[in-house]
Amino acid sequence: xxxxxxxxxxxxxxxxxxxxxxxxxxxxxxxxxxxxxxxxxxxxxxxxxxxxxxxxxxxxxxxxxxxxxxxxxxxxxxxxxxxxxxxxxxxxxxxxxxxxxxxxxxxxxxxxxxxx
Numbered sequence: 001x002x003x004x005x006x007x008x009x010x011x012x013x014x015x016x017x018x019x020x021x022x023x024x025x026x027x028x029x030x031x032x033x034x035x036x037x038x039x040x041x042x043x044x045x046x047x048x049x050x051x052x053x054x055x056x057x058x059x060x061x062x063x064x065x066x067x068x069x070x071x072x073x074x075x076x077x078x079x080x081x082x083x084x085x086x087x088x089x090x091x092x093x094x095x096x097x098x099x100x101x102x103x104x105x106x107x108x109x110x111x112x113x114x115x116x
Contacts (some may be wrong), residue, residue, distance in 0.1 A: 005096070005100060006095045007093060010099075011092040013086055014088055016051055018065065018085060019047070022042060028040075028041065049084070051087075051091045055087025059080040061080070
């Protein structure tokens with residue numbers, strides 16, 4: 001029987017959770033009179049995957065009109081959210097790999113001693 005590999009399980013599940021929370025956040029209407037409203041689902045997604053937020057910085061659309069040839073959205077996600085989802089996969093792959101490294105080390109041996 002194969003052992004669960006966190007290296008693959010964590011990135012897959014967390015990217016699916018992040019993608020569904022982002023899509024849920026897109027569908028929530030903003031309340032009247034609040035221009036700076038961020039849906040709770042998006043805040044939860046960003047909180048769960050905070051280290052991946054740095055990948056949003058790699059979105060070239062932020063750098064001006066010379067990047068207007070890049071589509072603003074793909075598969076229903078904004079371009080900066082696609083970079084964020086790539087970051088989610090990378091961050092959770094690294095976390096899963098470190099968890100697998102701990103699990104693959106030699107198991108702890110417990111030695112019982114008899115009281116004299």
